[in-house]
Amino acid sequence: MTAVIVLRGGEFSFCAAHAGLHADGYEPLHGHTFVVTLRLAGQADDNGMVTDFGPVKTTLRRVIAPLRRRTLVAGRASGVDLSVPDQVRFGDYTLPALAVAVLPVVNTTTEAIAGHLLDQVLLHAPVPGLHWAELDLAEAPDVSATVRRLLA
Numbered sequence: 001m002t003a004v005i006v007l008r009g010g011e012f013s014f015c016a017a018h019a020g021l022h023a024d025g026y027e028p029l030h031g032h033t034f035v036v037t038l039r040l041a042g043q044a045d046d047n048g049m050v051t052d053f054g055p056v057k058t059t060l061r062r063v064i065a066p067l068r069r070r071t072l073v074a075g076r077a078s079g080v081d082l083s084v085p086d087q088v089r090f091g092d093y094t095l096p097a098l099a100v101a102v103l104p105v106v107n108t109t110t111e112a113i114a115g116h117l118l119d120q121v122l123l124h125a126p127v128p129g130l131h132w133a134e135l136d137l138a139e140a141p142d143v144s145a146t147v148r149r150l151l152a
């Protein structure tokens with residue numbers, strides 16, 4: 001039997017700020033309450049499980065934690081300056097490094113943040129035999145992005 005397990009909402013929500021990079025530069029710094037939904041698809045084992053919810057929940061919590069209540073900065077965007085100790089500079093902004101999560105992405109779009117979170121989940125909690133993994137990130141009730149990795 002193939003099944004999809006789903007972890008969503010609740011504790012997998014987090015507040016963070018960002019300023020997306022658009023053609024005309026950085027948009028004004030603003031915040032969202034992001035809501036994560038993770039889906040893992042695979043064959044259920046002899047115990048009827050694709051994988052135990054528990055360890056996946058622990059991993060998802062840990063992957064989200066560094067982003068919670070931080071300003072998200074795209075470490076791969078041009079113009080990001082990490083050369084000054086304890087400071088992060090991008091566009092017109094200079095922020096204390098403690099308030100920032102620098103992500104390995106080119107822009108802090110919902111799509112890119114979702115991809116980063118999914119990659120971290122798969123890195124830290126690989127589940128043998130998964131068919132695919134999908135992470136949906138909503139930045140508001142009316143907009144979200146879903147990324148999917150095909151695994152087998």
Ligand SMILES: Nc1nc2c(c(=O)[nH]1)N=C([C@H](O)[C@H](O)COP(=O)(O)OP(=O)(O)OP(=O)(O)O)CN2
Nearest residue numbers: 018019020027030032108109110111139140143145
């Ligand atoms: N494909 C994407 N498009 C946009 C993203 C994104 O992450 N992926 N992000 C933004 C902005 O960062 C912003 O957070 C959202 O903008 P928007 O949905 O336009 O929200 P507004 O409240 O400003 O607009 P309304 O039209 O009033 O809803 C933009 N695009």
